[in-house]
Every structure is written in structure tokens, then in C-alpha cells.
Amino acid sequence: MLKELLHQLFVKLENEIGNNKKSKNGNAIYFVEEILENQFKKPSFISSKAIKGYYDKYVEGKENNAGEPSIELKDLISKYLGYEHFLAFETQNKATNFFNVKKSKITLLNYSLTALLSLTLIVAFYKIYLANKNDDCVIWQFNHYEKVNCDNQFAIQKPTDINIEKFNKVNVNDSTIFFINNKPIIWYGKSVKGEIEFFNARGTHPITGKELKPVTSYIINKYVYKQ
Known part of the structure; x- marks a missing residue:
């Protein structure tokens, strides 16, 4: 608790309006001459060198011959900081440190839980993505069309503009029904060899990728009836 006491002392001294020397030595001198001698009427109570030595030892961790501040000095510093005495300073700051540590632990726990939840969600979404990818x-x-694993070297992404469960290439002849209520139910397109091929639904040609066209009487007469 000495470290906290001396740390708070020098922080407050640093912010004193009348302190024109913003340094360890300047802070120590200001405390001895202005606070102890003038405010608390304690002339020659302690030297500024001794105050600085306490700060070096307990706050900065430097090895020196400084012992432990007397009870009276600790009480005077505590009063300057706004406490009744050192025991009050110690009690209140222990409670503050306890709650800060507890808050830090809770915050760390929250961060850990958030990170764990995020990781779990990422893994879950990745598994869903792989499952969908392999089924897509x-x-x-x-x-x-047949569904295959996306790792297949000949696999392509499932077309979004057709129902692959019902989309088929069909063989047609002069008895095939091409229209219902004057609307075409057969589509056609050219193969890579330039041959006309017929399909039972609209979409794109599975090999060339070109848009299929609705069958017409002209196409039927030219490519079906002539057979």
C-alpha cells in the first residue's frame, strides 16, 4: 500500500498550481516546504531527499537505503490526500483495488466467453458452409444433372435458374407434344457440335451454357418432322 500512497502523493503534487517544478525533486521539495511546513506546520520534519528516496524505492522499485516511512508521515500524506489517516487510506484503497480486480476478472471472463462464443459460431457457420458447398x-x-461433391474435378455450381431435379434433355419425334394452350413446353439449343438438342424446361444448355430458346413451329418442321 506504500506504493499506492506515494504514487497518489506525487500525482497530486504534480497537479498543484503553486508547484512550478514538475519533477520528482520539485515535487518532493514542494511537499516538504509547502505542505508539511506551511500547511501542517511541521518544519524540519523530513527532508525532500528522504521523500524522493521513498518514491524511488516503493514506486519505481529502485534499491536504496530508504527505510519505511514513519506512521506519522504516512498519516500526514494520507491527510494531504483527503483521508483521516493512513488506516483510512489503506482500508478504502484495498476495497477499491479489490473491486477493480474483481471487475477486471469479470471483464476478462466476459471477453473470454465472447471469444469462445464467436469461435463456436465461426466453426458452426464454416461447417454449414462446407455442407452447403459440398451439396451445391x-x-x-x-x-x-446429378448432385456431386464440389471436390469432383468435373463439378460445376448448381444452376440457379433451373430445377435440376426435373431438368432433362429429351428425345422428340412427330408424336411429341410441344405446346399446351399454345405455349411451348419444350426448349432447344445447339450442342458444341452444332446439333439441335431439346429439353423439357427452360434454362441454359448444360454444356455450352447458352440460354435455351422456346421451341417454335419452324424448328419443329425443320428438325423434327423432316426426320
Whole structure:
């Protein structure tokens, strides 16, 4: 508690308006000459060198021949700091330190819990991401899409503009129904070889990636009926 007492002493001395020497020596001199001699009427009670020696030893941790301040000096310093005596200073500051330590521990615990929760959420979201990622790829197999792991070298991201469960390439002939209520239910597109291929839903060609077009009577007459 001596460290805290002397630390607070020098902090207050540093802020004294009448203290023109803002240094350890200046603070010690001001305390002896202005506080002890003039305020507390204690002339020649202690030297400024001794006050500085206490500060060096107990606050800065320097080894020197300074002993422990007398009870009277500790009481005088405590009174200057606004306490009735050193015991009151010691009691109040122990309580303050206790609550500060407790608050620090609670704060540290809160930070730890927050960090743990954040890490847990990150891991959970990452697992969900991997699960979705691995279930979000497909591969074209002859006439339909199949879901595959995204690690597959031929896998592509699942198209968002089609229902892969129902999207198929279809073989058509002159008995195929192409329209319902005059609306096309078959779409077509060219393969990489330039051949016309037909599909049962709109979307993009699974190989070329080009937008499929709704079938027309012209396309039917040209590529279906002529067969």
C-alpha cells in the first residue's frame, strides 16, 4: 500500500498550481516546504531527499537505503490526500483495488466467453458452409444433372435458374407434344457440335451454357418432322 500512497502523493503534487517544478525533486521539495511546513506546520520534519528516496524505492522499485516511512508521515500524506489517516487510506484503497480486480476478472471472463462464443459460431457457420458447398455442385450426365461433391474435378455450381431435379434433355419425334394452350413446353439449343438438342424446361444448355430458346413451329418442321 506504500506504493499506492506515494504514487497518489506525487500525482497530486504534480497537479498543484503553486508547484512550478514538475519533477520528482520539485515535487518532493514542494511537499516538504509547502505542505508539511506551511500547511501542517511541521518544519524540519523530513527532508525532500528522504521523500524522493521513498518514491524511488516503493514506486519505481529502485534499491536504496530508504527505510519505511514513519506512521506519522504516512498519516500526514494520507491527510494531504483527503483521508483521516493512513488506516483510512489503506482500508478504502484495498476495497477499491479489490473491486477493480474483481471487475477486471469479470471483464476478462466476459471477453473470454465472447471469444469462445464467436469461435463456436465461426466453426458452426464454416461447417454449414462446407455442407452447403459440398451439396451445391452438380455434373451433367448424358441427359440430366446429378448432385456431386464440389471436390469432383468435373463439378460445376448448381444452376440457379433451373430445377435440376426435373431438368432433362429429351428425345422428340412427330408424336411429341410441344405446346399446351399454345405455349411451348419444350426448349432447344445447339450442342458444341452444332446439333439441335431439346429439353423439357427452360434454362441454359448444360454444356455450352447458352440460354435455351422456346421451341417454335419452324424448328419443329425443320428438325423434327423432316426426320
